[in-house]
Amino acid sequence: MADVWQSSMDHAVAVARKAGEMVRGALKDDRTVMTKSSAVDLVTQTDQKVEQLIIQSVKEKFPTHRFIGEESVAAGESCNLTDDPTWIIDPIDGTTNFVHAFPFVAVSIGFSVNKQVEFGVVYSCLEDKMFTARRGRGAFCNGEPLQVSEQTDIHQAIVATEFGSSRDPTAVDHIFRSLRNILCLPVHGVRGAGTAAINMCLVASGCAEAYYEIGIHVWDVAAGSLIVSEAGGVLLDVDGGDVDLMSRRIVAANNRTIAERIVKEIESFTLQRDDAPLQS
Numbered sequence: 208m209a210d211v212w213q214s215s216m217d218h219a220v221a222v223a224r225k226a227g228e229m230v231r232g233a234l235k236d237d238r239t240v241m242t243k244s245s246a247v248d249l250v251t252q253t254d255q256k257v258e259q260l261i262i263q264s265v266k267e268k269f270p271t272h273r274f275i276g277e278e279s280v281a282a283g284e285s286c287n288l289t290d291d292p293t294w295i296i297d298p299i300d301g302t303t304n305f306v307h308a309f310p311f312v313a314v315s316i317g318f319s320v321n322k323q324v325e326f327g328v329v330y331s332c333l334e335d336k337m338f339t340a341r342r343g344r345g346a347f348c349n350g351e352p353l354q355v356s357e358q359t360d361i362h363q364a365i366v367a368t369e370f371g372s373s374r375d376p377t378a379v380d381h382i383f384r385s386l387r388n389i390l391c392l393p394v395h396g397v398r399g400a401g402t403a404a405i406n407m408c409l410v411a412s413g414c415a416e417a418y419y420e421i422g423i424h425v426w427d428v429a430a431g432s433l434i435v436s437e438a439g440g441v442l443l444d445v446d447g448g449d450v451d452l453m454s455r456r457i458v459a460a461n462n463r464t465i466a467e468r469i470v471k472e473i474e475s476f477t478l479q480r481d482d483a484p485l486q487s
């Protein structure tokens with residue numbers, strides 16, 4: 208049966224590739240680092256230009272579609288998911304990596320309809336890996352099918368996580384205690400690529416059993432969440448309930464056994480939701 212969202216997905220792949228070229232071109236030149244929510248929440252002109260490139264090109268082709276873009280939200284746009292077709296964009300996932308030329312940087316584009324992610328595209332542009340997933344039709348990297356790891360023993364797992372961009376001491380304490388709990392299970396290792404989207408693609412590829420983080424935003428994980436689930440993985444909230452992409456918390460794992468084991472070790476905390484009303 209024809210896929211009603213195929214042309215949108217084709218466009219997402221094409222524009223992510225174009226955006227990736229822009230990111231690669233700017234890697235050595237863009238040293239204009241600005242900050243957002245904290246001194247370590249970085250943004251560059253390239254983040255802003257890439258988001259504009261993506262939004263402009265989508266608007267020309269699909270004028271009725273809506274957008275949630277990281278840099279547009281930072282500039283004051285609202286972050287509400289409606290039932291309308293919505294492009295959820297992180298122009299550079301891994302801006303800190305980009306600034307330091309640490310070689311994991313992604314363009315992440317999720318597309319949701321009726322609040323459900325229909326397709327996800329993550330372009331790991333320095334590795335030239337194009338990860339894609341279409342709901343119900345599998346996940347792929349450069350056209351090759353992805354499958355999560357079959358490991359069910361947490362002691363033989365690699366777990367990915369990040370420290371995020373908050374330096375609030377209470378939040379940092381929670382993050383460290385969770386990390387300590389997981390390290391001391393013990394697990395084979397803890398890793399972090401510096402980008403939520405690539406961490407999730409590593410789970411989808413079977414290279415890591417799980418990824419969890421508190422503090423991410425919907426644009427960090429919208430595309431990656433579908434890539435993980437279409438590769439056979441599971442998504443949970445850090446308290447073990449259903450994942451809520453606006454809640455800023457996520458566990459993405461190869462299977463429920465690993466996901467639930469990790470949930471037991473996480474000291475959860477709550478942050479302001481992405482869709483909280485804007486403060487005037």
Ligand SMILES: O=P(O)(O)O[C@H]1[C@H](O)[C@@H](O)[C@H](O)[C@@H](O)[C@@H]1O
Pocket residue numbers: 248249277297299300301302303369370371372373401402403404420422423427
């Ligand atoms: O801000 P970018 O680089 O789009 O996204 C990153 C978050 O800032 C950081 O807090 C988080 O740890 C990382 O996983 C995410 O990709």
Ligand SMILES: [Mg+2]
Pocket residue numbers: 297299300301403426427
């Ligand atoms: Mg991001």
Ligand SMILES: [Mg+2]
Pocket residue numbers: 254277297298299300301302
């Ligand atoms: Mg970003």
